Amino acid sequence: MSSTPFAARHSVEQVEEGTELAPRFDEHGLIPAVTTDFASGELLMVGYMNAEALRLTIETGQAHYFSRSRQALWRKGETSGLVQHVRELLIDDDQDCVWLRVEIDGGVSCHVGYRSCFYRRVPVGKAHAGGTPRLEFTLTDKAFEFEDMYPGQPNPTKL
């Protein structure tokens, strides 16, 4: 059925030091995907892929994910136009996580409207004042509001 088959996992040496792509999907059939900006290195988002999303990403060079909130395959940018072009795809030692280095049409990744999903800092160590940590915004420019970009869609953030 699939035109890009993944290898079966048969030894630690094969998985860690070999050249076969043999990804390990979790009990939900997913693998986490870390997406950074190709030019700046900034962490943009962390998503999840099922086997189909990973296959389509490899074959098309455009980032595909699996939306856990919608339980559906998701080509990033299909609604927003903020398509992610994968310049480099890497996999980690035990092949249960992938790293996408991307260029984004429009330069914005986050559904809230910020360039990156990671726009708030948690003070640590000596900067931690005790009690419930107070977040500091590191990005403040929003390119859009969620309701304008995704009219009628439920917000993906779950409580």
Added chain:
Amino acid sequence: MSSTPFAARHSVEQVEEGTELAPRFDEHGLIPAVTTDFASGELLMVGYMNAEALRLTIETGQAHYFSRSRQALWRKGETSGLVQHVRELLIDDDQDCVWLRVEIDGGVSCHVGYRSCFYRRVPVGKAHAGGTPRLEFTLTDKAFEFEDMYPGQPNPTKL
């Protein structure tokens, strides 16, 4: 019991646009943690934290994780000496993922001995030849062998 309490999650606006740290742990009580090199931006590893690991990271400024293979709290570097000093900690829009920007004693992060866990590239798009993707090594220098660094410890990679 905890000296760094996290806020309860009561609204999407609070979680996405507020200044309270209100992390969402998954059904295993874990949150993924993406760790990059502070200077170079290179993705070093992706681990998981439970509430205690996140609390200790915030309070000490040293990265703590929860080892899923050992089911135990894990201060990175406690065996290897490759301690991660957290220069910046960020949290994402829906507060279910954290980003650690770290400096590492020794400059090496991966248990296999490479600087980063992400040392192999998957060809994508036009570079994809069809069939099972063949991985290309992007890092080749190993600082150590697992058995020398962690004598007697089982390899954490699961098949």
